[in-house]
Amino acid sequence: MKERQTSTNRKSVKKANKLGRLLLILFVFAGIFGGLFFRIGYIKTVHGEEYSQKVKQHRVAQSDSVISAMRGSILDRNGNILAESTRVYNVILDSKVIREAGEEKMNATVEALCTNLEIEEEAVTQYLTEEYANSRYKRLPEGRKISASVKEKLEKAISDGKAIGYWFEDEEQRSYPNDSLAAHVLGFNGNYGVEQVYNEYMVGTPGRQMIVSSEDGSYVEEYIAAQDGANLTLTLDETIQYYMEETLLETMVELNCLHASAIAMNPKTGEVLGLVNYPSFNLNNSQEVIGITDKYTSYYPDPNADEYYQEIWKNFAVNDGYQPGSTYKPIFASIALEEASIGTGTSFVCNGWMNFYDRTIHCAYSKVHGTETIREIIKNSCNVGMTQISEKLGKTAYLKYQDAFGIGQYTGIDLVGEAAGIIYTEETMGPVELATTSYGQGFNVTPIQLITAFSAVINGGELLQPYVVKQVTDPSGNLILQNDKTVVRYPISKETSSKMKEYLKDVVEDGSGEAAAIAGYEIGGKTGTAQKGVYEEKKYIASFIGFAPIDDPEIVLLVILDESDNTASKQAAECAGKMLKKILPYMNIYPNTEE
Structure with missing residues (x-):
């Protein structure tokens, strides 16, 4: 009887110890969360406007695009180019950034684009209206497939502080210098001819371009270069x-x-x-x-x-x-x-x-x-x-x-x-x-x-x-x-x-x-x-x-x-x-x- 009573007392002590530990843990967590809520309230009250402005200023727009690899060239047996790819660029407008930069900056940007692309103002300003107030990505039709030299001039306008709110996407342009020469041997754009047969060698490995733009018009770029495709040398003589x-x-x-x-x-x-x-x-x-x-x-x-x-x-x-x-x-x-x-x-x-x-x-x-x-x-x-x-x-x-x-x-x-x-x-x-x-x-x-x-x-x-x-x-x-x-x-x-x-x-x-x-x-x-088809037709x-x-x-x-x-x-x-x-x-x- 005495042993059973002693055992019961021991169990009661263990339960009391567990309850105490649980209360202690709850008290600690309550203190931590209370401190966090107090800190959040303090920040919101004392620094709320300051931090809100910083968040607004650093709000970003992202563009993550694939950079096509340059397709390999095709040459005749003497090294003459029969087909080649060149890197061209598309102009992308961040209409929101351009509009919010102010009238003076917007006008300077429009001027830089029109001068270097040799286009009318309307070609750009139509994408800076209220309709495009929140647009962060608009491919400019008149800015399709521009050369590297034109791109360089437009980049300089930004680096000189004369323009804001546009960037570039890479694109490949396939061309055949002799137009129709050896058409059935070459094929075109990955179809027919050697373009199709050797496509796996010629396509290369795509890269990646990610553009992060801030409210102040600056950009951060992550760029993984594409690996260009292999070149073919033909037995043909041009x-x-x-x-x-x-x-x-x-x-x-x-x-x-x-x-x-x-x-x-x-x-x-x-x-x-x-x-x-x-x-x-x-x-x-x-x-x-x-x-x-x-x-x-x-x-x-x-x-x-x-x-x-x-x-x-x-x-x-x-x-x-x-x-x-x-x-x-x-x-x-x-x-x-x-x-x-x-x-x-x-x-x-x-x-x-x-x-x-x-x-x-x-x-x-x-x-x-x-x-x-x-x-x-x-x-x-x-x-x-x-x-x-x-x-x-x-x-x-x-x-x-x-x-x-x-x-x-x-x-x-x-x-x-x-x-x-x-x-x-x-x-x-x-x-x-x-x-x-x-x-x-x-x-x-x-x-x-x-x-x-x-x-x-x-x-x-x-x-x-x-x-x-x-x-x-x-x-x-x-x-x-x-x-x-x-x-x-x-x-x-x-x-x-x-x-x-x-x-x-x-x-x-x-x-x-x-x-x-x-x-x-x-x-x-x-x-x-040789006669062809039905012999009586005399073809x-x-x-x-x-x-x-x-x-x-x-x-x-x-x-x-x-x-x-x-x-x-x-x-x-x-x-x-x-x-x-x-x-x-x-x-x-x-x-x-x-x-």
């Missing part, structure tokens, strides 16, 4: 590109073509030296078109239609397939020679036409060529002779080399939207299809695919991957990416390639490609005329593919004229000859004066 564009546009307009394209390539490396399509467009204004013909307008009469500009911006040389016609004969003939289905002395007979299964195959104008070897078949562009070669070669052997030459495959060129073409397969190719293939009808290749395969015929047998960007470098010039010669396969031997070069030389010297001949130069090549694509010099080719050139008023391939050969006459001396390839 001068070669210009010669090609100038000549092709003249031909396009003269012959009223629907489209026209040309590609120049170094057959030793796969570097694209020039690439042209018409119609084209101004890179600085993508809706300003160049090379529109009556033929084109008949197909696309409405500039407001969705497909109108899409068709112009599209890179026909890479994105579209076409029937190559007789420009494919050198590829097919080299396959037959490599496979030993025929020899250099194997003879064939052309009577101008031949019945072949359910078809009648004609040579152009039903011309009778008589007895021919492979060399003469190429020179005469004989369809009957090629059909007889296809019989000796056979489908299985051809299809193997079709793959080896990359026909019906992507070349891997670093441009947007490459097509693969439409070809015959094991299941769809019969003897008639093999025969029409031998002279370039019934299937589609892209222009870039054809010139790549043809390069293998005349460069010693190397199928190369074409490319348009040579290297990517950071703003300090450090190398990020390098593109070099890439051999994909070896479809034919050097011996076969040497024979084909001699045969193709005959075409220009004494055959269907004479219009491409230039005095003093040894040029090889092949013409082509044609005329083309020529040529190279120089014969012994050691430095350039291969393909010209395509789509639906010209004159269907003869002679016009394409003549256009190519005009280009080469300017390009070869520029490349330090000079004529043999004795010849």
Whole structure:
């Protein structure tokens, strides 16, 4: 009983101790809060007006904006600028600060803006009315995209105490110094061409700009610089590109073509030296078109239609397939020679036409060529002779080399939207299809695919991957990416390639490609005329593919004229000859004066 009483007393003592501690804590907190309330009351009573004025004076307006990184430049192989970005600035008005600075300061500010921007007073004062009394951010329309030198003058007006209440936002301005030059290779503003393919390298890393403005018009700026994008150096040569564009546009307009394209390539490396399509467009204004013909307008009469500009911006040389016609004969003939289905002395007979299964195959104008070897078949562009070669070669052997030459495959060129073409397969190719293939009808290749395969015929047998960007470098010039010669396969031997070069030389010297001949130069090549669409419509694509010099080719050139008023391939050969006459001396390839 006594033990239970003792235990109860102990519990009572503990409770009393806890209650005492709790009361002590409450007393302490009451003292602290009482002191705080007393201090707040004292400040409000004694210093309230003073502190209120200070708070008012230091009230701030903030602008936190992203600084776009400068997009990388694009240069040709010789360092000439083809595309660049410059930093420009937008004037931002703090109308509240300007108004509250007083009439004299406001007028001085308006004068500084009008003088340096060369604008009327109304352009500024309309944003300093009662309507904008509390506006802390107004982009001045007449102050858009000003240069660094104008910005510097406006900043000086503030630092000299003559102006108040405006600041600047950074902006990037993309420009193309040559307007339409190489439009389909470059692309514009991150779209199409290398602008799109290499966008991740070119965009850079954005920065940040935060402006804090006080009531007295002063500013504090927090600035994190943007990291500019990488630069591209192309394989293109600005001068070669210009010669090609100038000549092709003249031909396009003269012959009223629907489209026209040309590609120049170094057959030793796969570097694209020039690439042209018409119609084209101004890179600085993508809706300003160049090379529109009556033929084109008949197909696309409405500039407001969705497909109108899409068709112009599209890179026909890479994105579209076409029937190559007789420009494919050198590829097919080299396959037959490599496979030993025929020899250099194997003879064939052309009577101008031949019945072949359910078809009648004609040579152009039903011309009778008589007895021919492979060399003469190429020179005469004989369809009957090629059909007889296809019989000796056979489908299985051809299809193997079709793959080896990359026909019906992507070349891997670093441009947007490459097509693969439409070809015959094991299941769809019969003897008639093999025969029409031998002279370039019934299937589609892209222009870039054809010139790549043809390069293998005349460069010693190397199928190369074409490319348009040579290297990517950071703003300090450090190398990020390098593109070099890439051999994909070896479809034919050097011996076969040497024979084909001699045969193709005959075409220009004494055959269907004479219009491409230039005095003093040894040029090889092949013409082509192919029907397109439904054959009964009688629409044609005329083309020529040529190279120089014969012994050691430095350039291969393909010209395509789509639906010209004159269907003869002679016009394409003549256009190519005009280009080469300017390009070869520029490349330090000079004529043999004795010849």
